[in-house]
Amino acid sequence: MTSEDKREKKKNESPSTGPLFPDLRPSIEKKVRRYKRVQQAIWTENKARFIQRYLQFFVQVTKHGAYIDGFAGPQYFDKPDAWAAALVLQSEPKWLRHFFLCEVTKRGIAALRKLVKAQPEPRDKKGRILNRTIEIWPGDFHVNVDKILTEGRITQKEATFCLLDQRTFECHWATLKKLAGYRKPPNNKIELLYFLGVGWLHRAISGIRNSDKLSNWWGRPDWRDLKLKNSWDIAEIVRKRFQDELGYRFSAAYPIYDKNKGNKVMYYMIHASDHDEAPALMVRAHHKAVRALPPEVQRRFTFQGQ
Numbered sequence: 001m002t003s004e005d006k007r008e009k010k011k012n013e014s015p016s017t018g019p020l021f022p023d024l025r026p027s028i029e030k031k032v033r034r035y036k037r038v039q040q041a042i043w044t045e046n047k048a049r050f051i052q053r054y055l056q057f058f059v060q061v062t063k064h065g066a067y068i069d070g071f072a073g074p075q076y077f078d079k080p081d082a083w084a085a086a087l088v089l090q091s092e093p094k095w096l097r098h099f100f101l102c103e104v105t106k107r108g109i110a111a112l113r114k115l116v117k118a119q120p121e122p123r124d125k126k127g128r129i130l131n132r133t134i135e136i137w138p139g140d141f142h143v144n145v146d147k148i149l150t151e152g153r154i155t156q157k158e159a160t161f162c163l164l165d166q167r168t169f170e171c172h173w174a175t176l177k178k179l180a181g182y183r184k185p186p187n188n189k190i191e192l193l194y195f196l197g198v199g200w201l202h203r204a205i206s207g208i209r210n211s212d213k214l215s216n217w218w219g220r221p222d223w224r225d226l227k228l229k230n231s232w233d234i235a236e237i238v239r240k241r242f243q244d245e246l247g248y249r250f251s252a253a254y255p256i257y258d259k260n261k262g263n264k265v266m267y268y269m270i271h272a273s274d275h276d277e278a279p280a281l282m283v284r285a286h287h288k289a290v291r292a293l294p295p296e297v298q299r300r301f302t303f304q305g306q
């Protein structure tokens, strides 16, 4: 065990914080510890690594699953290592079975097609072929989500993670409601990771002429009040809405910094899940990534749930 691992172990055992993985079986805890640390701050290329790492933890628990990427085209066409869909597809073990990659632009769709074509046949450690389907859904995710959710493609029992890496106002609140409402109790809801762009939010709200765009994004008429609130308060409002309005048991907001802009918080990733183990796994993935930040920005994030 390295001295860093020892320090971390000690911290996890501290009576004030309790164990980081109270619910995990020892075998899973061991596997989780083996993953390598993210080396840079969480921003652009790092955010994709962070998502990949979280999904590695996710499949260790679920052993299967579906992945929906509502806004799947690459943000940077020249940086394939920063592309969430690419990293999740290549991630090991390849236990996620069903992929739904949604994208509206021609260029993004072409990049997805190329990516999917380049995928090797998924195999386990012993070389046995694994079941996996990868579907590209060209067009508006807000329309396609209905087809993905209503044509029996994703069963009520299949563990499902949905990435919503949207720019500022692209993702409609109504779509979040559809995703959150798809599963019927006692099944866990589809897990969501939603990107809330706060770095330029105030400017973007002031600059927008078409108020329908804001209403669709926010899903309520009070979006005008956001101009008076700071970024953290807005993230907290959104985080709470995932619990209060969408009905998730757990939700948390994780900051993503831009080191080129004085370590300013540019996004919050809002993570919402019903799964008991999900928050601990997310904390673990985030903790590893945050450790790479300069000490002055390594402030504690909050996790809140029922």
Ligand SMILES: C[S@@+](CC[C@H](N)C(=O)[O-])C[C@H]1O[C@@H](n2cnc3c(N)ncnc32)[C@H](O)[C@@H]1O
Residues within 6 Å of the ligand: 048, 070, 071, 072, 073, 074, 075, 076, 082, 083, 084, 085, 102, 103, 104, 105, 108, 139, 140, 141, 142, 165, 166, 167, 170
């Ligand atoms: C921020 S980028 C996604 C970045 C990507 N997750 C990555 O890791 O690089 C958002 C993508 O969503 C696409 N998009 C925007 N509105 C959309 C919609 N209504 N339906 C589907 N895709 C959409 C954009 O064309 C863009 O490719």
